[in-house]
Every structure is written in structure tokens, then in C-alpha cells.
Amino acid sequence: MKFLKRINRNYLWLFTSILLVLSLAEFVVLKYIMLEETKESFYDQENLIIKQVKETGETPNIFPIVEVKKVSRLSMNRPLFREIFVEDETDGELEPFLEYSNQVEINDEVYFIRLRHSVVENDDLMILIAWTFFILLISTLGISYLINRRLNKTVWADFEENLRIMESFSFSRNENLQLIKTTTEEFERLNTVVGSLTKRLEADYLAQKEFTENASHEIQTPLSVVLLNLEEILQQEINKETFERVVSTIDAVKRLSSLNQSLILIAKIENQQFIPEKVQSFNTTLKQKTEEFASLFESKNLTLEIEEEGVFEMNMHGQLADILIANLLSNGINHNITGGSVYIYLKENEIRICNTGKPNALGNDTIFNRFTKGNEKSYGLGLAIVKKICDTHHLKIQYTHDEFHCFTIFKIPLES
Amino acid sequence: MKILIVEDEPGLQTAMCSFLEKEDYICESANSFQKANEKISLYEYDIILLDITLPDGNGLGLIETVKAHNPMSGLIIISAKNSLDDKINGLDLGADDYLTKPFQLSELNSRIKAVIRRRQFGGSKLIRFNEISVDTDSKSVHVHGQEIRLTKKEYDILLFFIINKNRVLTKAAIAEHLWEDNIDMADNYDFIYIHVNNIRKKIESFGGTDYLKTIYGMGYKFTDR
Numbered sequence: 109m110k111f112l113k114r115i116n117r118n119y120l121w122l123f124t125s126i127l128l129v130l131s132l133a134e135f136v137v138l139k140y141i142m143l144e145e146t147k148e149s150f151y152d153q154e155n156l157i158i159k160q161v162k163e164t165g166e167t168p169n170i171f172p173i174v175e176v177k178k179v180s181r182l183s184m185n186r187p188l189f190r191e192i193f194v195e196d197e198t199d200g201e202l203e204p205f206l207e208y209s210n211q212v213e214i215n216d217e218v219y220f221i222r223l224r225h226s227v228v229e230n231d232d233l234m235i236l237i238a239w240t241f242f243i244l245l246i247s248t249l250g251i252s253y254l255i256n257r258r259l260n261k262t263v264w265a266d267f268e269e270n271l272r273i274m275e276s277f278s279f280s281r282n283e284n285l286q287l288i289k290t291t292t293e294e295f296e297r298l299n300t301v302v303g304s305l306t307k308r309l310e311a312d313y314l315a316q317k318e319f320t321e322n323a324s325h326e327i328q329t330p331l332s333v334v335l336l337n338l339e340e341i342l343q344q345e346i347n348k349e350t351f352e353r354v355v356s357t358i359d360a361v362k363r364l365s366s367l368n369q370s371l372i373l374i375a376k377i378e379n380q381q382f383i384p385e386k387v388q389s390f391n392t393t394l395k396q397k398t399e400e401f402a403s404l405f406e407s408k409n410l411t412l413e414i415e416e417e418g419v420f421e422m423n424m425h426g427q428l429a430d431i432l433i434a435n436l437l438s439n440g441i442n443h444n445i446t447g448g449s450v451y452i453y454l455k456e457n458e459i460r461i462c463n464t465g466k467p468n469a470l471g472n473d474t475i476f477n478r479f480t481k482g483n484e485k486s487y488g489l490g491l492a493i494v495k496k497i498c499d500t501h502h503l504k505i506q507y508t509h510d511e512f513h514c515f516t517i518f519k520i521p522l523e524s
Numbered sequence: 525m526k527i528l529i530v531e532d533e534p535g536l537q538t539a540m541c542s543f544l545e546k547e548d549y550i551c552e553s554a555n556s557f558q559k560a561n562e563k564i565s566l567y568e569y570d571i572i573l574l575d576i577t578l579p580d581g582n583g584l585g586l587i588e589t590v591k592a593h594n595p596m597s598g599l600i601i602i603s604a605k606n607s608l609d610d611k612i613n614g615l616d617l618g619a620d621d622y623l624t625k626p627f628q629l630s631e632l633n634s635r636i637k638a639v640i641r642r643r644q645f646g647g648s649k650l651i652r653f654n655e656i657s658v659d660t661d662s663k664s665v666h667v668h669g670q671e672i673r674l675t676k677k678e679y680d681i682l683l684f685f686i687i688n689k690n691r692v693l694t695k696a697a698i699a700e701h702l703w704e705d706n707i708d709m710a711d712n713y714d715f716i717y718i719h720v721n722n723i724r725k726k727i728e729s730f731g732g733t734d735y736l737k738t739i740y741g742m743g744y745k746f747t748d749r
Contacts, residue, residue, distance in 0.1 A: 321577075321605055324604050324605055325577045325603075325604035325605065325625075326604075327604075328604035328624075328625040328626055329533045329536060329604055329625060330533070330535070331625070331626045332533075332536055332604075332625045332626035332627065333533065333535035333536050333539060334626075335626045335627075335628065336536065336539035336540070336543070336626075336628070336629055337535075337539055339628055339629050339630070339697075340539065340542075340543065340629070342692045342694065342743070343691060343692055348740045351739065351740050351742065351743075352740065352742065355694055355696075355742050355743070358694065358696065359696065361626075362626075362696065365626050400703075403677050403702075403715045403718075403719065404715055406715060406718070407714045407715030407718055408714075
């Protein structure tokens with residue numbers, strides 16, 4: 109939920125409840141004030157009547173609101189208020205009235221005075237208040253909507269823009285994080301914090317990048333010296349035993365070098381040094397690679413079948429796409445049996461590479477772990493690299509085996 | 525042919541130099557950016573082998589000097605960084621090739637020869653070995669003047685053999701030459717045996733001599749000695 113929407117929703121609840129409580133209070137208070145006002149006007153009227161009776165001796169009578177009559181003796185010791193309903197002569201409806209009755213002594217005679225005053229009906233009062241409530245609510249929401257829209261365009265605009273900048277930022281592009289300056293204190297604080305965090309992360313990133321590059325250089329260079337010298341020993345007249353020893357030493361050194369390169373590659377993938385540069389069609393990559401590997405297929409007498417139901421496309425660094433496919437294919441060739449087959453199936457969101465092979469060479473769970481070996485010659489890193497590439501590209505990889513050993517890559521749908 | 529090796533590791537420098545001298549090149553070396561810059565500005569070289577990671581600077585920075593003072597020389601970058609970006613960068617800046625450490629001398633030899641072939645405008649693209657001649661332009665092979673049909677891989681292997689004649693090449697070295705980055709693939713080298721046998725048969729069927737000697741079942745040597 110967007111921040112402003114959340115705020116608006118909270119506002120709505122808050123205003124509604126506040127207004128409800130206020131309306132109830134308003135009802136009670138209004139009712140009380142109106143009653144008091146009416147009572148006061150009764151006293152004023154009574155005084156006027158007393159004055160008139162005193163001066164003229166006339167007793168005014170206006171039904172149903174004023175009634176004055178002479179009574180024999182004083183029977184009430186204080187004025188009396190009560191609410192009554194009187195039938196309206198025009199429409200026959202019962203209207204609420206407040207009635208005031210009192211007995212007063214004027215010129216030694218006792219008069220009974222009854223005054224009535226129509227009061228506002230409860231229903232009318234409630235409708236009035238409900239309307240006020242409604243209008244207030246609507247206008248508050250309207251105003252808050254307008255204010256928010258303005259805020260969105262001014263205050264939040266910088267924030268949104270900064271968010272966009274941060275989302276598209278990547279260390280590997282060698283650029284600085286340039287956030288827009290804002291006048292809002294909190295946002296500026298956020299910018300400062302994000303800025304210093306990024307600086308620290310960038311330092312880590314660069315250190316890691318430098319390490320992988322140095323590690324590569326520092327290890328590969330001496331290995332080159334070893335290999336070149338061993339290669340020169342092979343050129344001399346040597347016996348079979350020595351030749352075998354040198355060749356197996358060369359193999360071991362190459363294994364060491366390839367292991368080092370694989371580990372560095374994994375570190376680079378983890379450090380996200382490969383920026384997805386363009387959309388790769390894996391159908392094309394697969395065809396290129398199977399052509400390149402044609403003689404390997406031949407040497408094991410493997411049949412290759414490619415079924416294309418759709419085009420699997422993905423934004424990925426070209427080198428990684430190549431490695432992903434090459435590793436899966438070489439796995440399918442290396443762990444195959446002579447005269448076996450490799451079956452490749454492609455559709456829009458799925459790549460499946462299956463091969464015949466010995467029954468269950470490896471467990472489902474351990475197959476992607478580093479250094480899990482299917483046979484003594486492979487280095488166990490090819491599939492770990494594949495897994496790492498999948499993990500960093502919203503891809504899921506699955507290994508299944510029955511008659512065929514299958515690796516299936518799925519696109520994980522991006523949550524919006 | 526004069527070659528300059530820009531490389532700070534003395535062991536590597538010596539091994540490369542002694543190999544290249546055996547191949548009849550004149551070899552000079554520089555172990556720092558500064559020295560290399562000086563040599564490139566002062567002397568002329570046919571080929572420059574350039575390590576990117578130097579103690580006092582990035583080797584890529586030397587490409588400019590090469591282009592200014594040695595525009596005719598071939599340039600091969602040698603780097604431990606197996607990074608595509610560096611490779612593309614280097615080639616964009618004008619390098620002829622890019623070789624990743626660790627490499628083999630036979631591979632270096634084959635790359636140097638390829639660069640020389642490409643650099644010699646109007647020069648012969650024909651490589652001869654007795655009755656066998658390889659035209660690197662049309663990628664065709666003739667034995668006693670008759671063309672023999674080879675697959676792309678067979679052609680690559682034969683050219684690799686002829687360029688590295690009289691040298692022992694292990695199956696692994698041949699596989700690496702064919703596969704480069706995908707050397708992981710070469711789980712077994714049976715396919716090399718198949719290719720080599722095909723090449724033998726094809727050359728012999730046109731009356732050619734079998735110059736391929738198998739060395740202890742682990743390597744080959746292309747030689748007429």
C-alpha cells in the first residue's frame with residue numbers, strides 16, 4: 109500500500125470516529141442550550157404577563173401558547189416544566205412543546221400561568237447534525253486529497269525520483285549515486301544515510317572486485333611459469349615414465365588453474381560484477397554451443413535432439429549466458445554413456461536439458477553443491493556456477509532423474 | 525622478427541623468451557610500464573606481447589604508445605584476468621588478440637603466427653610443409669597440389685600441428701587450442717584421436733606422408749625428422 113493511501117485511510121477512520129463522537133456531543137449540547145433558552149424566554153414572558161395583569165387586570169390567553177387564569181388559592185410552591193405533545197391544527201401532526209406552569213400572586217390574587225413553546229423535534233435535530241457531519245467529512249477528505257496531491261507533486265516528487273535513482277543504481281557501472289537535494293529535513297537525512305551506506309558498500313564492492321582480480325593474476329601467473337616449463341620438458345628426449353609424470357603434473361596444474369578460475373567466477377557472480385547487458389536468446393546460444401561441441405557429441409556417439417516450442421529470452425551478461433549453457437551441455441556430455449542421447453527442450457519460460465546416463469550418479473540435493481563430484485575427473489564446480497547464475501537471475505533450476513537425467517531452468521515470475 | 529615481451533614475472537619472461545628464440549625470433553623484454561613505454565617509443569617491434577597487470581600501471585595504457593610509435597606491430601594482450609570486458613576493451617583499443625594465463629607456448633606460437641599472417645599485407649598466406657600446403661585465407665589444404673577436404677576442427681588441428689612442427693603436443697594442449705574457454709569440456713580426449721586419425725587417412729589417401737608421430741599414447745609430434 110502506498111504511504112499516502114495508508115495515511116488517507118487512517119485519516120478517514122480518524123475523522124469518522126471523531127465526527128461521530130462530536131455529533132453526539134453536539135446533539136446533547138444543542139438540546140440543552142435550546143431547552144435553557146426556552147426556559148429563559150418563559151421567565152421573560154411571565155414577567156411581561158405579570159406586568160400586564162398588574163397594570164390592566166387583563167389576563168391574556170393565546171391557545172395553546174399562553175394561558176392565564178385566576179385560581180382560588182396557591183397550590184404550587186414552585187414552577188413546573190414538562191414536555192408535552194400538542195396536535196398541530198394545520199396538519200394534525202403531534203408537535204413537541206415545552207410547558208411551563210406557575211402560580212403567582214398579583215394584587216393579592218392568585219393567578220395560574222401556563223406557557224408553551226414549541227421545541228425542535230429530536231428527529232429534525234439529528235438530521236441537521238447528520239448533514240453537518242456529512243458535509244464536514246466530505247470537505248475534510250476533499251481538502252486532504254487536494255493537499256496530498258499537491259504534496260505528491262512537490263514534497264514527494266523528490267523522494268520518488270530518488271527512489272527511482274536508487275533502484276537503477278549499480279556499483280559495477282562505476283558511477284556515483286547522485287540523489288536530488290530536497291528541502292524536507294527527513295528526506296535529506298535519508299539521503300545522507302543512504303549516501304554514506306552506499307559509500308561503504310561501494311568500498312566493499314571495490315575491495316571484493318580488486319581481490320578477485322588480484323587473486324586471479326597472482327595465482328595464474330606462477331601457474332603459467334610452471335606450465336611453460338613443464339611443456340618445455342616434454343620437448344626433450346625423455347622416457348615414457350617421465351613423460352607420463354610430466355603430463356599428469358600438467359593436468360594437475362591445469363586443474364588447479366581452472367579451479368581457481370571457477371572460484372573467482374563464482375565470487376564475481378556473487379559480487380554481481382556481471383551487469384545484464386542485453387536480452388539473450390538462449391535458443392541461439394544453445395545452437396551455437398551445440399555446434400561448437402559437435403565433435404564431442406561425435407566422439408561419444410551421442411544423438412542430439414532439440415525441440416523448440418518457444419524462444420527463451422532473458423536479460424543477462426553474454427558471458428554468463430555462454431557459461432550457463434556450456435556447463436549444462438558439458439555436464440550432459442561428460443556424464444553420458446557412449447551411444448546415448450541428449451535431449452533439449454525450449455519454451456518461453458523453460459529450458460530443459462536431458463541426457464542418458466548411469467542411474468542416479470548424484471543425489472538431488474547435493475548436485476549443485478560445490479565440489480560434489482560425479483566422476484573423478486570433473487571439478488564439481490560447473491553445476492555450482494550454473495546454480496549461482498540462476499540464483500542471481502530470478503531463475504530456478506531443478507534436477508530430476510528417472511530414465512533421463514534432466515536439468516530444468518524455470519523463470520520465476522517477478523512479483524510486481 | 526623482433527618481439528617485445530612486457531611482463532613483470534621473471535620466470536614467465538625467461539620461459540617465453542627462450543622458446544621464442546628457439547623459434548628464430550629476436551626477443552626483448554620489459555618488466556614495467558615505464559620501461560615498456562620507453563622501449564616502444566624508441567625501437568621498432570614486429571610483435572608486442574603485453575601483460576595488462578603491471579606493477580606500475582595498466583598495460584592497456586601502453587596501447588596508445590604502440591599505436592603512435594609502432595603502428596605496424598602486432599599486439600597480443602596476455603592477461604590473467606579472464607574477463608570478457610577486458611578482452612573487448614583490449615581488442616577495441618586495437619590489440620590483435622587476447623591470450624589468457626595460463627597459456628601454452630604452442631598456443632602462443634600459433635597466435636603470434638596468426639597475427640603475423642594477418643599483418644603481412646599482400647604477403648603469402650600459404651604455409652608449406654613439404655608436400656602439404658595450407659592456405660589460411662581460404663582455409664583449404666592441398667597435398668601434392670590436390671585439395672583435400674577437412675572439417676573445420678580437422679583443419680584447425682592440422683594448422684596447429686604445422687605451426688608447431690617438431691614440437692610434442694599433448695592431447696590436452698590440442699583440446700585447449702580447439703576449445704579455449706570451454707576447456708572444462710575436455711573430459712576425455714577420444715575425439716582428438718578420431719580427428720587425428722581422419723587427418724592421417726585423408727593426407728595418405730592423396731599420397732602424402734604420415735608426419736604425425738604418436739608419443740607414448742599421450743601426445744603427438746608433427747615432424748619429418
